[in-house]
Amino acid sequence: MINSHDILETINMIDNENLDVRTITMGISLLDCVDSDQKTACDKVYDKICRYASNLVRTGEDISKDYGIPIINKRISVTPISMIAAACPSKSPAHFAQALDRAAKEVGVNFIGGYSALVHKGFGPGDYALIESIPEVLSTTSFVCSSVNVGTTKAGINMDAVGKMGRVIRECAEKTADRDCIGAAKLVVFCNAPEDNPFMAGAFHGPGEPDCVINVGVSGPGVVRAALAKAEDCDITGIADLIKKTAFKITRMGQLVAQEASRRLFVPFGIVDLSLAPTPAVGDSVAYILEEMGLEACGAHGTTAALALLNDAVKKGGIMASSHVGGLSGAFIPVTEDAGMIEAARRGSLTLNKLEAMTAVCSVGLDMIAIPGDTPAEVISGIIADEAAIGMVNSKTTAVRLIPAIGKQVGEELNFGGLLGGGPVMEVNRYSPQRFIQRGGRIPAPLQSLKN
Amino acid sequence: MRAVITVLGKDMVGILARVSTICAENQVNVIEVTQSVLQDMFAMIMMVDISKSTIPFSDLADRLTELGTSMNLTIHTMHEDIFNSMHRI
Numbered sequence: 001m002i003n004s005h006d007i008l009e010t011i012n013m014i015d016n017e018n019l020d021v022r023t024i025t026m027g028i029s030l031l032d033c034v035d036s037d038q039k040t041a042c043d044k045v046y047d048k049i050c051r052y053a054s055n056l057v058r059t060g061e062d063i064s065k066d067y068g069i070p071i072i073n074k075r076i077s078v079t080p081i082s083m084i085a086a087a088c089p090s091k092s093p094a095h096f097a098q099a100l101d102r103a104a105k106e107v108g109v110n111f112i113g114g115y116s117a118l119v120h121k122g123f124g125p126g127d128y129a130l131i132e133s134i135p136e137v138l139s140t141t142s143f144v145c146s147s148v149n150v151g152t153t154k155a156g157i158n159m160d161a162v163g164k165m166g167r168v169i170r171e172c173a174e175k176t177a178d179r180d181c182i183g184a185a186k187l188v189v190f191c192n193a194p195e196d197n198p199f200m201a202g203a204f205h206g207p208g209e210p211d212c213v214i215n216v217g218v219s220g221p222g223v224v225r226a227a228l229a230k231a232e233d234c235d236i237t238g239i240a241d242l243i244k245k246t247a248f249k250i251t252r253m254g255q256l257v258a259q260e261a262s263r264r265l266f267v268p269f270g271i272v273d274l275s276l277a278p279t280p281a282v283g284d285s286v287a288y289i290l291e292e293m294g295l296e297a298c299g300a301h302g303t304t305a306a307l308a309l310l311n312d313a314v315k316k317g318g319i320m321a322s323s324h325v326g327g328l329s330g331a332f333i334p335v336t337e338d339a340g341m342i343e344a345a346r347r348g349s350l351t352l353n354k355l356e357a358m359t360a361v362c363s364v365g366l367d368m369i370a371i372p373g374d375t376p377a378e379v380i381s382g383i384i385a386d387e388a389a390i391g392m393v394n395s396k397t398t399a400v401r402l403i404p405a406i407g408k409q410v411g412e413e414l415n416f417g418g419l420l421g422g423g424p425v426m427e428v429n430r431y432s433p434q435r436f437i438q439r440g441g442r443i444p445a446p447l448q449s450l451k452n
Numbered sequence: 453m454r455a456v457i458t459v460l461g462k463d464m465v466g467i468l469a470r471v472s473t474i475c476a477e478n479q480v481n482v483i484e485v486t487q488s489v490l491q492d493m494f495a496m497i498m499m500v501d502i503s504k505s506t507i508p509f510s511d512l513a514d515r516l517t518e519l520g521t522s523m524n525l526t527i528h529t530m531h532e533d534i535f536n537s538m539h540r541i
Contacts, residue, residue: 002499002536006538007456010539011458253538
């Protein structure tokens with residue numbers, strides 16, 4: 001018989017500590033849907049997604065019931081649409097977004113990611129038109145998420161794209177100003193974007209992926225925090241050990257769900273993303289873990305070190321629990337989606353500068369941060385450039401998902417509701433990087449030796 | 453296939469009887485039971501064999517959850533694999 005302590009521990013994690021599987025994401029390749037006639041291509045895209053993902057939501061719900069684990073989201077990622085849209089250059093790629101939106105609605109998923117372009121070394125056919133269309137797409141669709149990769153460690157940073165994305169982010173917010181600028185919350189600008197990320201808004205199905213694949217993202221900040229709360233007096237080594245053990249258990253659950261979903265859907269298992277993904281629910285916060293370690297408030301000096309420890313321990317614990325690990329893997333720090341981060345931002349202990357430092361040691365980057373509505377596009381581009389540089393030099397993924405709160409100033413709040421949460425508008429450095437951004441060109445790829 | 457039924461809540465007459473009745477009605481065989489009462493808190497863990505169950509697993513889980521709600525108890529019905537994978541290497 002299984003140890004009764006273990007059984008009760010699992011049930012307590014689910015009932016009281018917000019343990020869940022955050023997402024089952026089906027990656028679908030659309031490369032075989034390319035057609036020079038756009039209508040035909042859109043029909044192929046819609047049909048393929050509906051065919052492959054028809055049972056995704058029901059299977060997720062069945063697994064959730066059989067194992068008693070909440071599975072919060074079922075989602076789809078597709079091949080970057082710029083690659084598909086490139087074959088029909090005379091038409092707007094926005095039509096593909098409409099096809100994705102209809103397909104997502106038909107199969108019942110809550111997001112579909114992949115309205116994306118990879119432009120780290122330059123714009124290919126289809127890329128430019130796709131990026132131009134992002135504001136329109138995100139303001140007229142409900143389920144489509146978009147991402148643009150502007151840099152990699154091997155290619156450097158495409159500063160023309162960085163300049164462009166500052167303007168695109170502003171336009172996304174302006175076009176959805178009546179809905180708390182939600183358009184910008186569905187757009188991620190990446191450096192070193194992973195091809196198998198199951199998390200939105202940055203999920204897309206990379207060109208190196210198989211035809212169809214199941215990726216799973218786990219969660220569990222509440223569980224880690226509760227474990228730390230029980231171990232009051234241990235030193236930092238003890239903290240790291242405890243996080244590793246907890247991450248192992250969380251990830252085993254994700255691995256089980258991933259394998260089961262793969263078996264039931266007859267789709268190969270891709271990866272488990274070892275992530276601590278917070279939600280606005282009280283108790284499900286990464287900031288609270290940092291505070292549980294001994295910081296008075298998230299954002300205090302010591303936060304970066306605490307986060308580095310957390311991120312590393314989550315990976316070390318999780319990696320043995322899963323046969324294939326990938327995606328973003330690490331602790332997420334999306335401000336508006338994390339009750340503790342929201343509080344920290346409101347009380348002023350957490351600033352944009354500290355968040356930037358934190359992104360150097362954790363997965364993702366400046367995520368879900370509301371900035372003043374009058375922030376100029378070039379300042380946003382400057383923030384993107386800084387963040388991409390951190391990713392490029394440290395060979396890690398970084399991303400920017402900023403929401404210019406149109407018509408609002410520091411101290412006022414945005415409220416998206418649901419998983420996206422809400423939070424205060426944060427202060428941004430006002431000095432202009434305009435000349436630097438306007439120069440365009442590329443930041444050369446960094447040296448990979450002589451590291452200091 | 454085996455499942456684990458856990459019952460948590462305030463102790464009262466007939467908890468074990470009513471849970472096992474639902475099992476028996478649906479050809480679910482009880483393999484092992486451990487229970488403890490600490491002060492007036494009741495905790496029972498029941499390992500059951502559901503391979504001959506006459507109803508789908510999700511229906512069994514729903515019925516037990518309903519029973520739990522009516523008796524003010526928390527009842528979970530979960531496939532045993534979840535515990536094996538989380539707690540055994």
